[in-house]
Amino acid sequence: MVAPPDPPMSLLLELTHRCPLQCPYCSNPLKLERAADELSTADWLSVLDQAAALGVLQVHFSGGEPMARADLPDLVRHAAKLGLYTNLITSAVLLNERTLGALAESGLDHVQISFQGSDAAGADRIGNYAGGHAKKLAAAALVRASGLALTLNFVVHRHNIARVPDMIAMGEAFGAGRIEIANVQYYGWGLLNRAALLPTRAALDECTDTVLSARARLRGRMLIDYVVPDYYAAEPKGCMGGWARRFINISPAGRALPCHAAETLPGFDWPDVRTHSLADIWYASEPFVRYRGTGWMPEPCRSCDRREQDWGGCRCQAFALTGDASRTDPACHLSPDHAMMAEAAQAASAPAPPFAYRRIGQRGV
Amino acid sequence: MSDSRIPSFRRGVKFRFDAVRDAWIVLAPERLFVPDEHAAEVLKLVDGARTLSGIADDLCARFDAPRDVVLTDVAAMLDDLAERGVVAW
Ligand code: SF4
Ligand code: SF4
Numbered sequence: 091m092v093a094p095p096d097p098p099m100s101l102l103l104e105l106t107h108r109c110p111l112q113c114p115y116c117s118n119p120l121k122l123e124r125a126a127d128e129l130s131t132a133d134w135l136s137v138l139d140q141a142a143a144l145g146v147l148q149v150h151f152s153g154g155e156p157m158a159r160a161d162l163p164d165l166v167r168h169a170a171k172l173g174l175y176t177n178l179i180t181s182a183v184l185l186n187e188r189t190l191g192a193l194a195e196s197g198l199d200h201v202q203i204s205f206q207g208s209d210a211a212g213a214d215r216i217g218n219y220a221g222g223h224a225k226k227l228a229a230a231a232l233v234r235a236s237g238l239a240l241t242l243n244f245v246v247h248r249h250n251i252a253r254v255p256d257m258i259a260m261g262e263a264f265g266a267g268r269i270e271i272a273n274v275q276y277y278g279w280g281l282l283n284r285a286a287l288l289p290t291r292a293a294l295d296e297c298t299d300t301v302l303s304a305r306a307r308l309r310g311r312m313l314i315d316y317v318v319p320d321y322y323a324a325e326p327k328g329c330m331g332g333w334a335r336r337f338i339n340i341s342p343a344g345r346a347l348p349c350h351a352a353e354t355l356p357g358f359d360w361p362d363v364r365t366h367s368l369a370d371i372w373y374a375s376e377p378f379v380r381y382r383g384t385g386w387m388p389e390p391c392r393s394c395d396r397r398e399q400d401w402g403g404c405r406c407q408a409f410a411l412t413g414d415a416s417r418t419d420p421a422c423h424l425s426p427d428h429a430m431m432a433e434a435a436q437a438a439s440a441p442a443p444p445f446a447y448r449r450i451g452q453r454g455v
Numbered sequence: 456m457s458d459s460r461i462p463s464f465r466r467g468v469k470f471r472f473d474a475v476r477d478a479w480i481v482l483a484p485e486r487l488f489v490p491d492e493h494a495a496e497v498l499k500l501v502d503g504a505r506t507l508s509g510i511a512d513d514l515c516a517r518f519d520a521p522r523d524v525v526l527t528d529v530a531a532m533l534d535d536l537a538e539r540g541v542v543a544w
Contacts, residue, residue, distance in 0.1 A: 097475055097476070099487055100487070143475075144475070145473070145475035145476060147473060147480060147482055147487055148482060148487055173471065175469055175482040175483075175487075177484055177485075199467055199469065199482075199484075200467045200483075200484040202484065237466070238466075238467070239465075239466045239467020239468075239484060240467075241484050241485075267465060267466055267467060267484075267540065268484060268485075268540060270485075309538055310537050310538055310543075313539075313540040315485065
């Protein structure tokens, strides 16, 4: 008998896939959902009630651009009343004094603003949105002035990795408590644009040195979270802390997923929060149980002593690269498929192809 | 020995009791952990007003431990939490 899992810790609500930006590494699926298919306010409120009862502690309001939903302040207020830690993950181009004020009043705990770079021209080219960077700077200043906790998130790839020192300096200038230097993760749109985005190993190594020395310098003042691309790692990430062990993601149309990329996996009947309780989904639904723990593992994971640290890596990456979601993540040096990572990394030294921008109703291919 | 530094939770950090897990929890942006019992007792006394010495006094009185040892332990624990972005001095 397998012990029942612990309650989930975090819930990420993709309130909508609508977004004014078109980042070519967007973590949303290639098949974006339309506004007409989004859950209603009442549906989201019920999800929040059930999540709190189930033991969720933290809720991330994300998208798409979550501020495109007019009911966002109501959802935040409800979550805060339930004692949930509320985090807004936003591009911030819709953030102004009025919209921020409504969220602060609703009890929002933390704002994370994504930046596409440190310079306006480069950043606006990535987001394919003129004037976006300037709006984000103004938004970050507003958040800082409001007294809310602020994280600046920088998504890093071959076109901006050399500017990581400027990104760190931006975090310091804004007095952010925390920044993220997050290399693109290559799923969905990121995978589609991998040849245009993956940096070389040399560029990554330089970036890593920069981050480590800034961390030491800023210790106790500004946290720097750092995410590297799997392509240059020896071991995979413990993706989501293990499949369905800590985290639930809800898509705009109400499908519950163990991670935001899981909809890329074929052969799953994802439970709908309108017809299934969150408790049932967490404890008993077939998709959540399928790769939970270690019972599903093939070799080399099955007999590996890291199996409860990284849980065999990412199922979505295993599927995207090998066509089989139940294989060891190719990011692992013990995986029989590991050579694929080095092959893909060769593209990083070739000239970058143009971006396939993220668009609704179009796959960009 | 005394230490007049005053720890407080950093902006955006919450410390609360969770009835589902029957445990105290530290909640911060993208961070979430269950402190051990010792740390939880210390964190319950962090209110942005009490000094480190004050916290140590309180713990000594309740747990009957040598004050110098408690003060050193608490300082080390809070320094560690400061590095992890949970408290600030
Ligand atoms: S990654 Fe870019 S396109 Fe995707 S939701 Fe965020 S801001 Fe919008
Ligand atoms: S073999 Fe599996 S469990 Fe071991 S390090 Fe690699 S991915 Fe992790």
